[in-house]
Amino acid sequence: ILNVEQSPQSLHVQEGDSTNFTCSFPSSNFYALHWYRWETAKSPEALFVMTLNGDEKKKGRISATLNTKEGYSYLYIKGSQPEDSATYLCAFMDSNYQLIWGAGTKLIIKP
Amino acid sequence: NAGVTQTPKFQVLKTGQSMTLQCAQDMNHNSMYWYRQDPGMGLRLIYYSASEGTTDKGEVPNGYNVSRLNKREFSLRLESAAPSQTSVYFCASSEEGGVFDEQFFGPGTRLTVL
Numbered sequence: 074i075l076n077v078e079q080s081p082q083s084l085h086v087q088e089g090d091s092t093n094f095t096c097s098f099p100s101s102n103f104y105a106l107h108w109y110r111w112e113t114a115k116s117p118e119a120l121f122v123m124t125l126n127g128d129e130k131k132k133g134r135i136s137a138t139l140n141t142k143e144g145y146s147y148l149y150i151k152g153s154q155p156e157d158s159a160t161y162l163c164a165f166m167d168s169n170y171q172l173i174w175g176a177g178t179k180l181i182i183k184p
Numbered sequence: 185n186a187g188v189t190q191t192p193k194f195q196v197l198k199t200g201q202s203m204t205l206q207c208a209q210d211m212n213h214n215s216m217y218w219y220r221q222d223p224g225m226g227l228r229l230i231y232y233s234a235s236e237g238t239t240d241k242g243e244v245p246n247g248y249n250v251s252r253l254n255k256r257e258f259s260l261r262l263e264s265a266a267p268s269q270t271s272v273y274f275c276a277s278s279e280e281g282g283v284f285d286e287q288f289f290g291p292g293t294r295l296t297v298l
Contacts, residue, residue, distance in 0.1 A: 174226030
């Protein structure tokens with residue numbers, strides 16, 4: 074059974090501080106790694122799709138890196154703002170092109 | 185453009201009752217998915233449909249059936265609900281289900297089975 078782990082489970086960050094969290098996934102048979110953002114009372118929305126080892130993606134203050142050889146991805150948020158409060162999900166694409174999801178990191182920004 | 189819609193938003197069932205969760209997308213996507221989301225766990229795939237006319241089991245299909253009625257609609261049926269099926273159910277769609285395709289989610293259905 075493929076396992077995708079995210080850490081930490083939750084994180085409190087002061088507004089203006091930068092933060093990062095981790096997604097660990099199987100390092101064999103890698104196809105893609107997806108990051109999604111899930112705000113309370115809304116649906117998950119895609120942030121990044123990453124496919125190549127060493128890939129870096131950026132969207133505004135949010136960026137992500139990918140290491141497929143060791144099986145991890147980091148999501149970084151620079152200068153956190155209250156609107157960044159959400160649960161961040163990562164998902165590993167398996168050989169059937171289905172997404173195996175982590176449980177998420179819940180980020181709370183304290184003003 | 186509504187994206188992915190789901191009905192109902194909330195439902196309470198008694199053990200043994202049946203119900204169908206409806207999902208529709210207006211993005212002309214080929215692939216559609218049903219997930220369940222339980223506290224402390226990642227989204228788990230129940231069934232998916234790679235294209236109109238095809239359906240396949242996901243990670244947790246037991247106790248569920250699906251119908252891909254047409255390209256737009258993908259329904260999930262619980263024939264005899266059990267308390268273990270208390271969960272939040274999400275429908276999603278993607279263009280082709282390929283490596284780069286992001287999934288678009290509906291608002292979810294919160295189901296409680298007593």
